Each structure stands twice: as structure tokens, then as C-alpha cells.
Amino acid sequence: GAVVSQHPSWVICKSGTSVKIECRSLDFQATTMFWYRQFPKQSLMLMATSNEGSKATYEQGVEKDKFLINHASLTLSTLTVTSAHPEDSSFYICSAAVGGDTDTQYFGPGTRLTVL
Amino acid sequence: GQQLNQSPQSMFIQEGEDVSMNCTSSSIFNTWLWYKQDPGEGPVLLIALYKAGELTSNGRLTAQFGITRKDSFLNISASIPSDVGIYFCAGQFNAGNMLTFGGGTRLMVKP
Numbered sequence: 001g002a003v004v005s006q007h008p009s010w011v012i013c014k015s016g017t018s019v020k021i022e023c024r025s026l027d028f029q030a031t032t033m034f035w036y037r038q039f040p041k042q043s044l045m046l047m048a049t050s051n052e053g054s055k056a057t058y059e060q061g062v063e064k065d066k067f068l069i070n071h072a073s074l075t076l077s078t079l080t081v082t083s084a085h086p087e088d089s090s091f092y093i094c095s096a097a098v099g100g101d102t103d104t105q106y107f108g109p110g111t112r113l114t115v116l
Numbered sequence: 117g118q119q120l121n122q123s124p125q126s127m128f129i130q131e132g133e134d135v136s137m138n139c140t141s142s143s144i145f146n147t148w149l150w151y152k153q154d155p156g157e158g159p160v161l162l163i164a165l166y167k168a169g170e171l172t173s174n175g176r177l178t179a180q181f182g183i184t185r186k187d188s189f190l191n192i193s194a195s196i197p198s199d200v201g202i203y204f205c206a207g208q209f210n211a212g213n214m215l216t217f218g219g220g221t222r223l224m225v226k227p
Contacts (some may be wrong), residue, residue, distance in 0.1 A: 006158075034214060043204065043217045044159070093158045095215075104149070105208075105215060107158035 002028045004096050006108035013084055014116055020080045021111045023094030029074035030096035034105065035067075038091040050077040084115045122205050122218025129195055130226050137203060137221040138189040145207030148181050148188040149215065153202045162203075163190070195225050 003026040013019050023033055031052050036044040048069055049057040056069035066088075068080040077096075081088055091112050095105040122139045129135060139148070147166055151159035163174050165181035165188060172179055178191045188205055205218040 004158075043219050044215075045217075046214050049214060091156075095158075104161065104164050106161060107151070110156070110158045112156065 002026075002096070002098050002104075002106045004094065004106050004108040006094060006111050008111060009109060010112040010114075012114045012116065015085050016083055018080055018082045019084055019113060020078055021092055021094075021113075023077045023079070023096070023108050025075045025096040025106075028096070028098055030077075030098070031074060032097050033071060033077040034095045034097075035069065035077075035079050036093045036095065038093060038110075040091075044093060047079075052077075081113065084113070086115045089113055089115045120205055120207055120216055120218040122221055124221055125219065126222040126224070128224045128226065131195060131197060133195055135192040135195055135199070135223060136189060137205075138187060139205035139207070139218045140187045141207055141216075142186070143207075143209075144185040145209055145216075146185065147208040148179070149206040149208065150177075150179050150188070150190045151204045151206060153204060153220075155201075159204055192223075195223075197225050197227050199223060200225050 005024045007022045033050040035047045037047050038044050046059050047062045050069045050071040052071045052074050058064045071077040091110050093110040095107045097105050120139045120141045149164050150162045153159045163179040168185045169183045170181040176193045202220045202222050204220050206215040
């Protein structure tokens with residue numbers, strides 16, 4: 001199957017700092033990538049849809065100025081959590097769509113963010 | 117965000133038993149997907165279903181796309197300890213659209 005990587009796998013930062021998370025499709029090009037957030041023992045909640053070459057589409061309740069998304073190429077999307085606070089601590093997971101009629105989404109391994 | 121109704125929420129079974137879980141939705145989906153997530157990792161695709169009524173197997177796993185396009189089930193036969201994890205169903209209306217996830221089924225297998 002298609003491989004999606006995320007970096008870093010985990011990060012601890014101080015409150016008020018910004019953190020950038022990278023999502024890469026390693027063996028395919030992804031026009032669309034998705035960013036999810038998952039709290040402990042809960043399901044994945046879509047934050048935003050990242051489209052290469054255009055602005056991301058954010059889900060209701062997700063602050064676009066706090067969660068900056070840049071889809072610079074067909075293999076890379078970045079999520080920057082600006083001025084992070086403890087309530088932003090979560091597991092952030094990206095997915096990338098292979099494309100075509102089936103357009104199956106493959107997930108990255110996730111990034112655990114802990115804000116102190 | 118919207119979620120699918122997935123049940124059961126958790127299961128604790130004996131090794132060797134069969135497992136069944138399902139998802140239902142009030143909306144129609146044109147694609148149903150089943151993922152497994154291990155602790156601290158991203159979901160891994162198990163089975164993808166693209167056609168109403170489709171029955172697909174992947175080893176000991178079998179999943180079906182409901183004929184109404186509003187439900188799907190996943191069966192695991194002869195469970196083993198490594199089946200432990202959280203299983204998520206996901207529905208997708210059209211290719212390229214977002215996934216809508218179920219709440220997950222936490223499976224625990226007793227050796």
C-alpha cells in the first residue's frame with residue numbers, strides 16, 4: 001500500500017511556542033491531504049482538508065489562524081500549531097489520498113504533541 | 117463533526133472466537149472503509165468497499181458494504197492476540213471527499 005510519513009513522531013513544547021508537523025506521501029503524489037486530531041480514547045476528527053496549490057478548507061470550529069496548513073507540493077503538507085497551549089495537546093494524524101476512482105486514504109503514523 | 121454509529125464500543129473475547137462489529141449511518145456513503153489503529157500509531161487500512169452489497173475478505177477479515185449504502189460490518193474469524201486494537205469504520209461519499217469515522221471498537225483478546 002501507499003506510504004505516508006509524519007515528522008516528528010512526538011514533540012514536547014512550552015506553552016506559547018509554535019510547532020510544525022510534516023506529512024509526506026513517500027511513493028505517490030497526493031493532490032489532497034487531510035489533517036485529523038484524536039484525543040485519548042476518541043475517534044479521529046477532521047480538522048482540515050489540504051489542497052496542493054490552494055488554501056486549506058477548515059472544518060467548523062477549527063481556527064485557521066491557529067492551525068496553519070501549507071500544501072507546498074504534491075508530496076508534502078505541513079500543519080503548524082501556532083502559540084500552542086496545553087489544550088492543544090493531542091495526537092495529530094494526516095492522511096493522503098492516492099487518487100483515481102477509488103481514492104483510498106492512507107494515514108501517517110501520527111504526531112503526539114504535548115504542550116507544557 | 118459527524119460520526120457514524122459504530123458498535124460495540126468494546127469487546128473482550130477469548131482467543132479463537134469470532135468477532136463482529138458494525139457501523140450504521142443516517143446518510144448514504146459510496147465507499148466504506150475499515151481501519152485498525154494500534155496505540156500511538158495511525159490507522160492502517162484493512163478493507164475498502166466500493167460497491168453496495170460487496171463482500172470482501174482479507175485473510176481472517178471479512179467486510180460487507182450494506183445494500184442500502186448506510187451500513188457495513190466487519191467480521192474477524194478465529195481471533196488471535198495480535199488482533200488487539202481499535203477498529204474504525206469510515207464512510208466516504210465521493211472520491212476525494214473527507215472520511216467520516218465511527219467511534220471505534222476496542223478489541224481485547226484473552227490468550
